[in-house]
Amino acid sequence: DPQLLEEVTQLRAELDEANYRYYVLDEPTLTDADYDRRLQRLKQLEAENPSLISPDSPTQRVGAAPADGFPSVAHAIPMLSLDNAFNAEDIIAFAQRVAERLECEADEVEFTCEPKLDGAAVSLVYEQGVLVSGATRGDGRTGEGITSNLRTLRSVPLKLMGKQIPELLEVRGEVIMRHKGFEALNERAREEGSKVFANPRNAAAGSLRQLNPQITATRPLEFHAYQAARLEPDMGDATHSELMARLITLGFRSSAELKVLTGPQAVVEYCEQLGAKRDQLGYDIDGVVIKVNALRYQRELGFVARAPRWATAFKYPAQEEVTT
Numbered sequence: 001d002p003q004l005l006e007e008v009t010q011l012r013a014e015l016d017e018a019n020y021r022y023y024v025l026d027e028p029t030l031t032d033a034d035y036d037r038r039l040q041r042l043k044q045l046e047a048e049n050p051s052l053i054s055p056d057s058p059t060q061r062v063g064a065a066p067a068d069g070f071p072s073v074a075h076a077i078p079m080l081s082l083d084n085a086f087n088a089e090d091i092i093a094f095a096q097r098v099a100e101r102l103e104c105e106a107d108e109v110e111f112t113c114e115p116k117l118d119g120a121a122v123s124l125v126y127e128q129g130v131l132v133s134g135a136t137r138g139d140g141r142t143g144e145g146i147t148s149n150l151r152t153l154r155s156v157p158l159k160l161m162g163k164q165i166p167e168l169l170e171v172r173g174e175v176i177m178r179h180k181g182f183e184a185l186n187e188r189a190r191e192e193g194s195k196v197f198a199n200p201r202n203a204a205a206g207s208l209r210q211l212n213p214q215i216t217a218t219r220p221l222e223f224h225a226y227q228a229a230r231l232e233p234d235m236g237d238a239t240h241s242e243l244m245a246r247l248i249t250l251g252f253r254s255s256a257e258l259k260v261l262t263g264p265q266a267v268v269e270y271c272e273q274l275g276a277k278r279d280q281l282g283y284d285i286d287g288v289v290i291k292v293n294a295l296r297y298q299r300e301l302g303f304v305a306r307a308p309r310w311a312t313a314f315k316y317p318a319q320e321e322v323t324t
């Protein structure tokens with residue numbers, strides 16, 4: 001019945017659009033009540049016409065079957081850790097090393113800076129624009145397959161948006177829990193006598209490792225993209241900042257604090273400025289990730305055994321643990 005198909009298609013488009021505006025752009029259009037009304041209507045239409053159900057429908061975010069364990073997933077590209085910088089001298093030394101290898105002056109190198117979110121790193125794989133796999137970082141080479149849990153995050157698109165859909169995209173990013181959601185979760189946990197988490201990072205990691213996706217779906221988790229590990233067709237001589245802008249158009253949230261800066265001095269200032277407002281962000285960060293912006297230079301600089309030559313993480317002193 002074309003009339004029915006038209007209504008189902010329209011509802012899905014409205015729900016996906018509302019989801020994107022709320023969870024990625026922070027500019028909600030539908031009220032929660034309007035969102036739920038449309039979702040219930042779509043669930044009813046799909047229940048009456050099961051042949052219409054497709055895995056990327058907004059009604060398919062929360063699966064029922066609790067897993068009895070997570071499969072091991074080998075990352076096509078290792079999720080490596082980062083070298084650390086602890087002060088301005090370390091940042092300048094990092095910039096000097098990069099400049100030497102690129103045979104240019106450190107003050108000419110364009111860097112990007114973005115907050116290093118203190119959450120759980122995950123990888124999401126999209127084939128022909130559809131989410132096919134989501135995994136934890138694990139030991140960097142092998143993680144746990146937690147696709148059904150990651151599907152419950154409204155900031156994880158079930159299908160990519162827009163017209164320029166890549167054949168293959170592997171997005172890496174951090175799943176975080178904001179302080180407000182963390183405190184509310186622990187408040188409920190104390191009342192129910194269930195597990196109280198020591199900090200938002202543990203709460204995010206623990207929520208992603210729930211065997212039952214319906215529990216993960218109740219947790220206030222957000223996915224923030226910070227890298228496209230694989231992109232086919234690729235963006236050639238683009239920059240990290242352009243790549244992050246593209247991820248936003250494809251449906252992902254990426255750091256609002258991302259800045260493009262030239263030379264190490266501007267990077268040092270960014271780290272000082274972000275450090276000064278660290279306590280007002282509403283979520284935990286443990287530093288700033290400083291990257292060479294040009295993807296061509298990133299490829300040229302490559303990685304040392306365990307971390308990229310083209311990136312380093314400036315770390316702040318550890319904050320006193322949140323008392324629960």
Ligand SMILES: Cc1c[n+]2nc(N)[nH]c2nc1OC(C)C
Nearest residue numbers: 080081114115116117226289311
């Ligand atoms: C491990 C990591 C963590 N983070 N966090 C951000 N914001 N960017 C970023 N990049 C990373 O690694 C890339 C440099 C590959």
